[in-house]
Amino acid sequence: MSxxxxxxxxxxxxxxxWNFILELWDVLIRPxxxxxxxxxxxxxxxxxxxxxxxxNTALEVTNTEKFCTSCHEMRDNVFAELKSxxxxxxxxxxxxxxxxxxxxxxxxxxxxxxxQASNEVWGHLFGYIDTREKFVDKRLELxxxxxxxxxxxxxxxxxxxxxxxxxxxxxxSPRASDAHQRFLxxxxxxxxxxxxxxxxxxxxxxxxxxxx
Amino acid sequence: MTRKLAxxxxxxxxxxxxxxxxxxxxxSALRGPTPLNDEGPAPPMTPTRNTAEREPRNYPxxxxxxxxxxxxxxxxxxGNKCLSCHARARxxxxxxxxxxxxxxxxRDGQFLAxxxxxRFFCTExxxxxxxxxxxxxxxxxxxxxxxSRAAPGGRR
Numbered sequence: 468m469s470x471x472x473x474x475x476x477x478x479x480x481x482x483x484x485w486n487f488i489l490e491l492w493d494v495l496i497r498p499x500x501x502x503x504x505x506x507x508x509x510x511x512x513x514x515x516x517x518x519x520x521x522x523n524t525a526l527e528v529t530n531t532e533k534f535c536t537s538c539h540e541m542r543d544n545v546f547a548e549l550k551s552x553x554x555x556x557x558x559x560x561x562x563x564x565x566x567x568x569x570x571x572x573x574x575x576x577x578x579x580x581x582x583q584a585s586n587e588v589w590g591h592l593f594g595y596i597d598t599r600e601k602f603v604d605k606r607l608e609l610x611x612x613x614x615x616x617x618x619x620x621x622x623x624x625x626x627x628x629x630x631x632x633x634x635x636x637x638x639x640s641p642r643a644s645d646a647h648q649r650f651l652x653x654x655x656x657x658x659x660x661x662x663x664x665x666x667x668x669x670x671x672x673x674x675x676x677x678x679x
Numbered sequence: 680m681t682r683k684l685a686x687x688x689x690x691x692x693x694x695x696x697x698x699x700x701x702x703x704x705x706x707s708a709l710r711g712p713t714p715l716n717d718e719g720p721a722p723p724m725t726p727t728r729n730t731a732e733r734e735p736r737n738y739p740x741x742x743x744x745x746x747x748x749x750x751x752x753x754x755x756x757x758g759n760k761c762l763s764c765h766a767r768a769r770x771x772x773x774x775x776x777x778x779x780x781x782x783x784x785x786r787d788g789q790f791l792a793x794x795x796x797x798r799f800f801c802t803e804x805x806x807x808x809x810x811x812x813x814x815x816x817x818x819x820x821x822x823x824x825x826x827s828r829a830a831p832g833g834r835r
Contacts, residue, residue: 552751642731642747646773664753664760672758677769679762679793 526581532564538591541565544602548667568624568666569613576620607670614659622658629658709814725811733776734808737821742804743776749807754800761801762794 478486499507528534536542546565549555554563571577596602617624631651636644650656660677663669672678713719727748734744752760764773782798783790 640729640731640747642729661763664758665751669753669758671756675758677763678758679766 526577529581529584530566530570530577532566535565540591540596540602544596544599545667552666554666563628563666567627571620571623572627610663610667610670614663617659618657625658625662725809728808728810737819745805745807747807749802754802759794759799759801766794 502510532546536546554568556562570580590596596605631647634647636647639647646661650661651658663672663675663678711719727750728746729748731747734746736743749761754761762778763769764775765778767777769775770777778794778798780790782794783792785791785795786797
């Protein structure tokens with residue numbers, strides 16, 4: 468009876484995986500004896516370009532209004548409300564789409580927001596706000612999140628388009644120019660402090676500062 | 680026979696009446712030359728007066744008009760944008776006129792701590808003004824002008 472006939476010793480799943488990792492590591496740290504250095508470098512470069520391109524494309528696809536409104540939660544509630552506001556139709560035809568206000572433009576912040584948004588995908592799959600009633604019940608909480616975000620970043624997403632430096636207050640109504648000079652230019656308040664509900668309907672505003 | 684003739688005459692008169700009605704547009708300053716059975720083009724929307732300067736009331740009980748634009752101001756069960764400036768506690772910051780104390784009164788004459796629910800919906804009485812020429816002239820005179828005339832209740 469040779470040793471080949473003996474059944475191999477039982478090896479646990481974790482042990483096998485660990486062995487595989489060790490073997491892979493062995494291959495990875497040793498210089499290649501088959502491919503030339505140029506092939507490896509070029510191959511790595513091309514693979515990198517493809518990976519980065521794909522990643523960025525996917526990121527941009529999830530950053531469109533079409534993607535946002537593909538969920539009925541967005542389409543039937545907040546997007547329907549946006550349509551009647553000045554951020555959707557106005558005299559000059561410049562308009563804001565969902566990510567213009569709700570996704571930071573800065574790369575690291577954007578990635579952080581995208582990771583947070585995975586929670587929203589979870590919520591969609593399990594129907595957290597799949598009816599109008601559930602949405603209305605949750606509306607204050609959702610709005611509070613956005614207000615807190617705008618307050619924390621000094622209304623950055625507003626200022627991506629509306630810059631205080633480029634604001635010609637002589638073209639504004641007396642009321643607006645007065646308020647902007649007193650509160651915006653002095654830094655006492657930020658956009659969201661006064662302009663809540665500018666693009667969507669408001670939740671129950673009892674207890675919100677500045678509201679009755 | 681006379682009956683039949685009367686019937687015919689009536690029919691003819693009706694036909695003539697309707698055709699003349701359709702053919703002749705009634706001269707009206709409001710309708711313009713549009714025939715009665717047609718709908719004319721809508722006049723263009725006029726901009727809202729947005730000076731933020733108070734306008735005089737034509738009589739003491741008149742709800743003051745809103746001298747600024749209120750586009751997109753939400754007034755419903757969830758909130759009242761007007762009160763963000765005109766509420767008692769907000770007037771120091773906004774320098775806007777405070778809602779009248781009469782608005783704190785309920786229907787039994789009791790004063791409440793804040794705006795009474797029956798006075799909550801501002802635009803039921805207060806309206807913004809548009810910049811346009813009134814299509815119908817108005818010869819309203821206020822009481823002060825009336826009293827200052829030589830003959831009381833004199834020529835209008």
